[in-house]
Amino acid sequence: MTNMHRTKLIASVARDPDFRIQTALLWIRYNNPSLRRATTRPFSSEHEPQLPEIVLSDAIQGRSSADSKVDLRDDKPDLGLLLLHRDRLAAAAEALGWGTLDCLKHDDAALSILKQAVEKYMADLPPLPTSTLESRKVRVLIARTGKITVDSTIISLCQRVSRTSLLIKPFMPGSFDEPRDTDNPPCKVLLDTQPTRPSTLTTHKTLHRCMYTAARERVQLQPTTPPTAQEVLLYNPYNEIIETSACTIYFNRGGKWVTPAAICGPNLGVTRRLAIEKGLCRQGTVEKRELKDGETVWLSNAVRGFFRGVLVGDDGREGGVVELDTRLGCV
Ligand SMILES: C=C(O[C@@H]1C=C(C(=O)O)C=C[C@H]1N)C(=O)O
Numbered sequence: 001m002t003n004m005h006r007t008k009l010i011a012s013v014a015r016d017p018d019f020r021i022q023t024a025l026l027w028i029r030y031n032n033p034s035l036r037r038a039t040t041r042p043f044s045s046e047h048e049p050q051l052p053e054i055v056l057s058d059a060i061q062g063r064s065s066a067d068s069k070v071d072l073r074d075d076k077p078d079l080g081l082l083l084l085h086r087d088r089l090a091a092a093a094e095a096l097g098w099g100t101l102d103c104l105k106h107d108d109a110a111l112s113i114l115k116q117a118v119e120k121y122m123a124d125l126p127p128l129p130t131s132t133l134e135s136r137k138v139r140v141l142i143a144r145t146g147k148i149t150v151d152s153t154i155i156s157l158c159q160r161v162s163r164t165s166l167l168i169k170p171f172m173p174g175s176f177d178e179p180r181d182t183d184n185p186p187c188k189v190l191l192d193t194q195p196t197r198p199s200t201l202t203t204h205k206t207l208h209r210c211m212y213t214a215a216r217e218r219v220q221l222q223p224t225t226p227p228t229a230q231e232v233l234l235y236n237p238y239n240e241i242i243e244t245s246a247c248t249i250y251f252n253r254g255g256k257w258v259t260p261a262a263i264c265g266p267n268l269g270v271t272r273r274l275a276i277e278k279g280l281c282r283q284g285t286v287e288k289r290e291l292k293d294g295e296t297v298w299l300s301n302a303v304r305g306f307f308r309g310v311l312v313g314d315d316g317r318e319g320g321v322v323e324l325d326t327r328l329g330c331v
Pocket residue numbers: 204205206209212243244245246247248267268269270271272300301302
């Protein structure tokens with residue numbers, strides 16, 4: 001397929017009335033009145049939870065263990081990571097030539113509309129039963145027309161919330177060289193068996209995700225397998241590593257941490273930007289031939305935060321059948 005064909009195909013995917021640009025964030029809520037004052041982590045005192053239901057979002061408030069050192073936008077601390085989500089959506093709209101969404105780029109009103117959309121969606125959810133804590137992946141989807149849709153899925157639910165369950169680990173490490181977290185096994189990362197071609201639709205997060213579904217199917221990952229458990233590692237036709245199906249990846253090269261450079265095709269996600277801006281890693285090229293079985297890597301996305309992974313060979317695969325996403329053609 002020529003570049004011209006590919007450009008036309010991307011344009012036709014983006015014209016589909018169901019097509020959306022998107023971002024995803026984490027929202028944690030819990031309901032346990034007796035624990036109201038029991039914890040300082042991860043919730044900070046300026047955001048005293050409201051009873052009976054306590055609703056807070058790491059993503060919106062942008063807390064992390066590294067935040068005490070660097071504040072990305074001192075002028076708007078309350079909006080935290082949502083600013084980065086807004087920038088990501090603006091970049092996707094610009095790359096697709098959606099001039100109608102130019103307001104996303106700098107307009108503070110657009111930012112508060114996004115915030116209100118997420119907050120309204122969360123406020124309309126049925127209240128949590130007492131003593132429960134849930135983490136949700138919240139998606140913000142935007143159509144070319146500017147219509148915003150919010151939806152969510154529960155990614156974990158704890159039915160007996162206690163002091164200990166509220167001590168959620170920090171979203172982001174201060175350094176990738178921090179001591180290993182012995183509570184959680186590393187994610188098993190399997191190399192894909194075919195290359196994926198970088199395009200606007202890998203650089204930006206959209207509803208066009210069939211390249212990730214196809215890669216997961218090639219290494220026999222179940223659609224429901226969380227990225228913290230198993231992942232597939234994508235590479236481009238030049239045999240350069242891109243990312244995993246749902247995460248940015250970081251490799252240790254000569255004692256320094258490297259994430260695939262934008263030119264290799266990774267999704268320009270919020271956590272990737274944070275890791276680069278906070279100096280946890282630099283951008284570079286990692287070739288497929290450099291990978292070592294058993295090598296420790298880091299992974300991140302805005303819903304799961306940052307966590308360790310390990311590269312594994314063929315014997316680390318799950319069995320099972322995977323359904324292909326056939327709604328949109330794969331570019
Ligand atoms: C675009 C998607 O995939 C992943 C998203 C991130 C991210 O948000 O940080 C990183 C890697 C991408 N493969 C998606 O829709 O899941």
